[in-house]
Amino acid sequence: MVKFDRERGSIMSLTAPGLTDSVPADPSDGGALFLSTLTASPREKRVALTVLLFSLLVFALLAPFARVPLLPIWGFIPCYESWLVATDLITAALLFSQYLSFNSRALFMLGCGYLYVACMTVAHALTFPGLFTSTGLLGAGPQSTAWLYMFWHGIFPLFVVAYARFKGRDCVSSVLPRRPRLPLLAAGVGMVALSAGFTALATVGQDLLPAIMDGNRYSSSMSLVVASTWATSLLALVVLWFSRPHTVLDLWLMIMIGASLIDIALSAMLNGERFDLGFYAGRVYGLLAAGFVLLVLLVESGILYRKLVQLTETLRRLTAQDALTGIGNRRAFDGSLDLELRRAMRSGQPLSVLMIDVDHFKDFNDHFGHVEGDCCLQMVAKTLNVAAVRAADMVARYGGEEFVALLPGTDETAAAQVAERLRSAVAALRIVHRGTLETSQVTISIGVACLRPAWPVENPNHSMSSVGIDLVERADRALYAAKEAGRNRVVVAAEPLVG
Numbered sequence: 375m376v377k378f379d380r381e382r383g384s385i386m387s388l389t390a391p392g393l394t395d396s397v398p399a400d401p402s403d404g405g406a407l408f409l410s411t412l413t414a415s416p417r418e419k420r421v422a423l424t425v426l427l428f429s430l431l432v433f434a435l436l437a438p439f440a441r442v443p444l445l446p447i448w449g450f451i452p453c454y455e456s457w458l459v460a461t462d463l464i465t466a467a468l469l470f471s472q473y474l475s476f477n478s479r480a481l482f483m484l485g486c487g488y489l490y491v492a493c494m495t496v497a498h499a500l501t502f503p504g505l506f507t508s509t510g511l512l513g514a515g516p517q518s519t520a521w522l523y524m525f526w527h528g529i530f531p532l533f534v535v536a537y538a539r540f541k542g543r544d545c546v547s548s549v550l551p552r553r554p555r556l557p558l559l560a561a562g563v564g565m566v567a568l569s570a571g572f573t574a575l576a577t578v579g580q581d582l583l584p585a586i587m588d589g590n591r592y593s594s595s596m597s598l599v600v601a602s603t604w605a606t607s608l609l610a611l612v613v614l615w616f617s618r619p620h621t622v623l624d625l626w627l628m629i630m631i632g633a634s635l636i637d638i639a640l641s642a643m644l645n646g647e648r649f650d651l652g653f654y655a656g657r658v659y660g661l662l663a664a665g666f667v668l669l670v671l672l673v674e675s676g677i678l679y680r681k682l683v684q685l686t687e688t689l690r691r692l693t694a695q696d697a698l699t700g701i702g703n704r705r706a707f708d709g710s711l712d713l714e715l716r717r718a719m720r721s722g723q724p725l726s727v728l729m730i731d732v733d734h735f736k737d738f739n740d741h742f743g744h745v746e747g748d749c750c751l752q753m754v755a756k757t758l759n760v761a762a763v764r765a766a767d768m769v770a771r772y773g774g775e776e777f778v779a780l781l782p783g784t785d786e787t788a789a790a791q792v793a794e795r796l797r798s799a800v801a802a803l804r805i806v807h808r809g810t811l812e813t814s815q816v817t818i819s820i821g822v823a824c825l826r827p828a829w830p831v832e833n834p835n836h837s838m839s840s841v842g843i844d845l846v847e848r849a850d851r852a853l854y855a856a857k858e859a860g861r862n863r864v865v866v867a868a869e870p871l872v873g
Contacts, residue, residue: 414620422625426632429659433636440644440652447649448505454657455499461664462492468671470561474554480540484627486561487533488667493569494526501577513577520587520596521576527638528603529572531610534627538610538617541624591647600642607635626670633663698748699755702770707778710768711842714782715825722827724870726789728779729821729849730758730796733861735775737809738816750816751775754800761799762792778846786824786866793820793864801862817862821853824870845871 414422469485472478500506501514501522510518575582586596611631614624641656694706702710711727718725732738732754739747751771758769758777768780779796781789797818805816825845848867856865 412622414622414625418622418625419620422629425629429629429633429636429662433640433659436640436651436655437644440640440650440655441646442651443647444649444651444654450654450657451502451505452499454661455495457661458495458664459492461661461668462488462495465664465668465671466492468668468675470558473557478540479543480537482557482561483533483536483540486565487530487537489561489565490533490569491526491530491664493565494522494529494572497569497573497576498522498526501573512573515577515580516589517580517583517585517587518576520592521580521583522573523642524586524599524603525572525576527634528606529568531606531631531634534610534631535613537627538614538624541617541621592642596642600638604635604638604643607631607638611635622674623667623670626666630663630666633659633666637663696755696771699752699771701755701759702768704770704772707768707770707772707780708842710770710780711846712839714780715842715845717782718825719827723783724785724824724826725845726781726784726786726792726822726824727845727849728781728789728793728796729772729823729846729853730777730779731819731853731857732775733817733819733857734807734810734813738807739809741809750805753803753805754816754818757799757803758796761796767792778849784824785826786822786870789822789824790864790866793822796820797862797864813862819853819856819861820864821849821851821856821867822864823848823852823867826870826872828872841871 466485466488469481469488473482473485497512498519501510501512501518503510503514503516503519509515512518584595584599586593586599611628614628614631617624620628637656637659639656640652640659645652645656647653694702694709696703714725717723732751735747735750738750742750755769755771755777758779762769762779762781764781766782770778770780772778779792781792784792797820800816800818803816807813807816823845825841848871852865852867856863859865
């Protein structure tokens with residue numbers, strides 16, 4: 375809608391339906407795209423608290439029955455630990471990929487922790503007594519598996535502590551490390567070596583460690599070892615809690631550590647032996663603990679993909695849309711012209727171009743100012759776009775106060791009719807023009823040029839730039855003739871361009 379100042383007779387404001395709505399949102403709006411850097415909202419904190427309270431409720435119900443013996447299910451161990459290895463390796467890969475995106479030492483340390491757990495899980499499964507051999511592989515003894523469990527659950531929280539400490543010091547950026555493969559290679563070698571060292575200590579050097587197993591039952595020394603292991607997880611939870619602000623990843627890490635504490639309590643503190651209720655329930659909690667962070671990262675990947683699609687569409691519109699008027703820009707017109715030239719050459723159909731100029735626009739700007747000049751251009755652009763009624767037709771801003779229209783399948787006679795309709799539509803706006811004595815309202819001049827292919831061409835040349843340039847130049851010369859003849863008129867190029 376155009377509003378006029380009664381005293382000056384000029385445009386005061388303009389609202390063009392569809393123009394404002396079409397302007398895309400700022401791609402950077404909304405902060406970080408990754409949940410590992412996005413601050414947790416109150417709603418997300420409530421969800422995490424609900425999960426934690428539910429876990430504690432289930433733990434309270436199971437704890438009194440932790441020593442109830444159950445049947446040994448030997449297939450449970452390989453299934454459980456195969457799932458853990460797969461989950462931890464995927465989690466480590468996702469964390470390392472985010473480390474590469476952000477160059478974040480915190481995410482790198484957390485990825486190392488998950489890689490370490492995957493390696494320790496493999497060693498734990500291979501040494502489990504009665505699974506592959508009566509005493510386990512790798513030269514395992516009766517204490518090996520239990521100690522590997524302690525090394526597994528006691529060391530991983532230290533990686534979480536390192537993550538929490540580095541998190542506050544990281545200057546997150548999108549700059550890749552100079553040699554991204556070297557840290558990842560070092561992480562792989564280091565975690566394999568660390569887990570191999572603990573495995574060797576628990577197997578070859580098992581005599582150096584206190585006996586914590588008496589057959590399938592726990593010895594008196596187990597309590598102190600388990601308490602130390604439990605304390606490291608509690609330490610990680612406390613450090614992470616005080617590492618604020620909490621990200622979404624932090625929330626689910628805390629849930630994971632809570633589940634790990636329940637795992638240790640059920641399967642190594644409250645129960646009495648292997649294959650009792652606490653043994654099975656604790657490992658189920660271990661599965662849940664491993665799955666929490668992976669679930670968050672997988673959800674994040676889906677969110678990131680959706681945002682990537684949205685940003686791609688936004689960038690596509692930004693590169694093809696004129697910021698002021700909301701119609702196509704010069705880049706969009708050049709791309710469409712090349713495409714329509716190829717179609718015209720293949721089909722033998724004519725193609726017309728209209729070059730359009732707002733008459734005496736510099737005078738309008740000088741008299742009313744640039745703000746109302748922009749409003750004038752917006753209204754003219756909207757009117758031209760609406761008046762070009764065919765879906766195949768395209769109207770774009772060519773630059774400054776110049777517009778261009780592309781009319782596929784239209785010869786010079788029909789193009790002249792379209793041009794006259796556009797000229798009349800702009801004149802009907804009756805936008806007051808007081809910057810010149812030649813006119814009292816805003817008008818446009820239009821030059822028309824047409825391409826008539828000599829015959830259909832099955833495979834036109836890869837570049838149609840020369841033909842397109844010639845066609846636009848003919849329309850521009852016709853526009854110049856219209857302005858020389860007094861403006862507010864349509865002039866058709868004397869002869870069509872024959873392709």
